[in-house]
Amino acid sequence: RKEVEQDPGPFNVPEGATVAFNCTYSNSASQSFFWYRQDCRKEPKLLMSVYSSGNEDGRFTAQLNRASQYISLLIRDSKLSDSATYLCVLGENSNYQLIWGAGTKLIIKP
């Protein structure tokens, strides 16, 4: 089983819609969780951290479910500029490695 699993997509979503995708992880010792976005042929950029209590930043909401070992990202009122690949990332305090998912591709259509 992969350490971090994401649906590769693509998710084709009309502008203005709400979209959500999950990321499952296998290591219950994972301590920190992040969502990054990566635009086509660009570098990954931190979108938001995911806290145990959840995290909301404008149209973006991230949730952590430790019992089921997944994190989620919800995007409301999607914009064309939200089109990107969303990378799920885990960190462990016992070492310095970030464990990366392969990403979920999101395409917002007008």
Added chain:
Amino acid sequence: ETGVTQTPRHLVMGMTNKKSLKCEQHLGHNAMYWYKQSAKKPLELMFVYNFKEQTENNSVPSRFSPECPNSSHLFLHLHTLQPEDSALYLCASSQEVTGGSAFFGQGTRLTVV
């Protein structure tokens, strides 16, 4: 000026060439990383430097040789590469090596012919 700068942005090299990738961070971070990103695969961590000291080498072939002269600069020296080494090479930095968030450079897209 961006936080993490990589040069060159694109590189085409033959299998017998020697080239170097350069990374510079202007964020005052203590940790720097080299990652490899191949199409449709997760980022692969190659090397980690913490306060200029290499702390991780993820079984990377010796044809990749990192160098960290100070905490702001990181190099990746390349020699006798293979076509399968063609990928996007990303440099990143973070305040500490504790699994926290990282800031990336724009990457070098490498093609080995």
